Amino acid sequence: MPRKRAAGSLIAVLAVSVVVLMVSASVGTVGVPVAETLKSVAGCLPESIRTALGIGKADPAFDAIIMKVRLPRIILGFAVGAALGAAGACYQGLLSNPLADPYIIGVSSGAALGASIGIVLTSSSMAALGGAIPLFAFGGALVSMILVMALAQVKGKVQSESLLLSGVVVGSFIWALVSFTMLAAGEDLPKVMMWLMGSLSARNWGHFAMSAPYIAVGIGAMMLMSRGLNVISMGEEQARFMGLGVEGFKKAVIVACSLATSAAVGVSGIIGFVGLIVPHMARYLTGPDHRVLIPVSALAGGALLVAADTVARTIISPAELPVGTVTALVGAPFFFYLLRRSRREGKSGK
Amino acid sequence: MKVSMEKISYSYGRKAALTDVTASLPAGSLTGIIGPNGSGKSTLLRILGYVARPASGRVTYDGADISSMSPMGRARLIGAVLQDQGTQFPFSVEDVVEMGRFPYNGMLGRPGRRDTEAIQKAMAMAGVLGLEGRQITTLSSGERQRVFIARALAQEPKVMLLDEPTSHLDISYQLEVMEILKGLAALGTTVIIVMHDLNLAGLYCDRLIALKEGRVVSEGRPDDVLTADNILEIYGVRAVVKNNPETSRPGIVMLTPSSKP
Numbered sequence: 001m002p003r004k005r006a007a008g009s010l011i012a013v014l015a016v017s018v019v020v021l022m023v024s025a026s027v028g029t030v031g032v033p034v035a036e037t038l039k040s041v042a043g044c045l046p047e048s049i050r051t052a053l054g055i056g057k058a059d060p061a062f063d064a065i066i067m068k069v070r071l072p073r074i075i076l077g078f079a080v081g082a083a084l085g086a087a088g089a090c091y092q093g094l095l096s097n098p099l100a101d102p103y104i105i106g107v108s109s110g111a112a113l114g115a116s117i118g119i120v121l122t123s124s125s126m127a128a129l130g131g132a133i134p135l136f137a138f139g140g141a142l143v144s145m146i147l148v149m150a151l152a153q154v155k156g157k158v159q160s161e162s163l164l165l166s167g168v169v170v171g172s173f174i175w176a177l178v179s180f181t182m183l184a185a186g187e188d189l190p191k192v193m194m195w196l197m198g199s200l201s202a203r204n205w206g207h208f209a210m211s212a213p214y215i216a217v218g219i220g221a222m223m224l225m226s227r228g229l230n231v232i233s234m235g236e237e238q239a240r241f242m243g244l245g246v247e248g249f250k251k252a253v254i255v256a257c258s259l260a261t262s263a264a265v266g267v268s269g270i271i272g273f274v275g276l277i278v279p280h281m282a283r284y285l286t287g288p289d290h291r292v293l294i295p296v297s298a299l300a301g302g303a304l305l306v307a308a309d310t311v312a313r314t315i316i317s318p319a320e321l322p323v324g325t326v327t328a329l330v331g332a333p334f335f336f337y338l339l340r341r342s343r344r345e346g347k348s349g350k
Numbered sequence: 351m352k353v354s355m356e357k358i359s360y361s362y363g364r365k366a367a368l369t370d371v372t373a374s375l376p377a378g379s380l381t382g383i384i385g386p387n388g389s390g391k392s393t394l395l396r397i398l399g400y401v402a403r404p405a406s407g408r409v410t411y412d413g414a415d416i417s418s419m420s421p422m423g424r425a426r427l428i429g430a431v432l433q434d435q436g437t438q439f440p441f442s443v444e445d446v447v448e449m450g451r452f453p454y455n456g457m458l459g460r461p462g463r464r465d466t467e468a469i470q471k472a473m474a475m476a477g478v479l480g481l482e483g484r485q486i487t488t489l490s491s492g493e494r495q496r497v498f499i500a501r502a503l504a505q506e507p508k509v510m511l512l513d514e515p516t517s518h519l520d521i522s523y524q525l526e527v528m529e530i531l532k533g534l535a536a537l538g539t540t541v542i543i544v545m546h547d548l549n550l551a552g553l554y555c556d557r558l559i560a561l562k563e564g565r566v567v568s569e570g571r572p573d574d575v576l577t578a579d580n581i582l583e584i585y586g587v588r589a590v591v592k593n594n595p596e597t598s599r600p601g602i603v604m605l606t607p608s609s610k611p
Contacts, residue, residue, distance in 0.1 A: 096438045227457050231449050234501075235435030240401045242505065243425030243453035288439035 085301020088275030114140020141262030198324025218260025273331030425453035429502030450504025492523030
């Protein structure tokens with residue numbers, strides 16, 4: 001039906017995303033003119049195309065800043081935000097719960113435990129944050145997801161309520177273990193804290209290569225299942241009457257969301273609020289049809305996280321805030337505003 | 351399509367919900383399932399759609415066992431409207447009705463000409479043309495119920511199952527919904543409705559199945575099922591049943607516990 005609205009909102013978020021990416025790449029401790037940023041990015045194109053388009057070579061100093069420092073961080077931030085936005089939209093639809101977010105089934109606590117164990121074990125340099133830690137976090141997240149799924153199953157069926165409850169229970173149990181490793185962390189404690197607050201600081205292309213495939217597969221699978229999410233939001237029993245294999249479908253959605261979220265959490269730490277607010281914004285923009293909502297949430301999530309990270313790394317430059325604090329500081333009041341606004345309009349589920 | 355239930359039993363844990371339910375409903379009939387709360391009406395409806403699996407016994411549609419069909423195949427034969435579901439998100443009316451095409455074009459299907467036709471037809475039959483762009487969350491209960499009927503009709507079902515489609519509706523909407531279902535049955539669809547309102551059941555249904563504690567107490571034409579004796583047995587309520595000369599259908603007046611017949 002409102003195909004125009006769908007296309008319009010997709011184009012709008014896409015345009016906003018591109019602008020945010022460009023601006024974010026240009027601002028920082030060293031300002032880079034937007035033209036230089038564009039030239040740097042165009043450097044990826046083959047020589048022949050560049051000469052044909054009349055694009056000159058970028059200043060080497062700027063080129064290094066853009067390609068080695070900023071762009072990896074920005075692109076990684078975009079991928080992480082996209083994963084959180086899309087997974088949040090899926091969980092809210094699947095569980096018919098507007099408060100669901102990507103961490104709702106305990107993925108964040110599992111990742112935190114994995115990361116803190118990794119930090120304590122490897123205990124060496126900050127460089128270790130690059131190599132092994134994301135793998136530890138990713139592993140921890142997947143283990144907690146499997147644990148929550150197993151606990152929530154009764155006779156092979158995953159009930160939404162028991163999923164939420166076991167997510168909370170497993171989450172608190174694992175957080176206790178995280179506190180325990182923090183006590184054992186000694187002088188590594190600041191690193192653990194930094195990771196828990198969520199940060200994109202000092203990330204490189206390696207992080208992107210590590211997480212992007214899982215995020216892409218996860219979001220791709222979510223988009224393939226989007227029509228089923230529409231059907232299941234008519235009520236689970238009703239969805240069965242409409243031909244949807246509800247049990248298998250729910251598990252498939254949870255696995256897809258957990259995969260993307262775990263990969264994101266692994267490289268970024270726990271960044272809150274993006275996965276909660278973005279789907280609400282996207283639903284406001286484009287309506288509840290998951291076929292459009294998921295891509296719009298992914299793009300908006302990416303743009304929002306990159307914007308927040310730009311603030312995080314510039315506002316007290318040359319020092320940095322963890323981006324998780326920025327998203328929480330901005331996100332909580334904004335969420336409250338959305339809530340009030342939807343209450344005033346008397347619409348549920350926004 | 352002829353619907354047969356053969357010795358269906360079902361239980362929740364140790365509590366038997368249905369015991370040896372047997373009935374046969376001809377194609378194009380409008381059947382009401384009546385009985386007190388907890389008598390197994392809704393369970394029976396779910397078993398008819400194989401959303402709940404019977405512990406024993408079987409359901410056949412024109413002789414074909416329902417348990418041997420695929421979920422999508424079943425959804426192309428059976429449409430259902432359950433109670434109070436599907437208003438969490440502000441989907442547009444057109445989007446909701448379009449979801450009824452899921453059993454035809456699946457997860458990735460783009461709606462084609464066949465789908466558009468089925469959607470238009472379903473919306474016309476349910477009387478919701480003109481509401482396409484409205485959000486489901488902003489409709490009145492009567493309009494919403496008709497949209498859900500349209501969604502089920504978009505599945506192009508041979509059998510329609512409805513769980514108390516007229517509860518929460520005012521009398522004019524109740525009649526409106528029953529008229530839609532009557533029209534549907536006249537076109538050959540087998541319609542099975544769980545109902546509480548005995549007068550409405552007597553007025554519209556060709557057949558009634560009366561359940562009490564999971565067993566069929568009485569089954570047949572409304573005149574035969576809706577008798578004062580049966581109502582006393584099923585509900586423990588004394589009532590006067592008179593044939594309404596206007597409709598030549600049974601009309602029921604409940605007596606308060608204190609009044610004498």
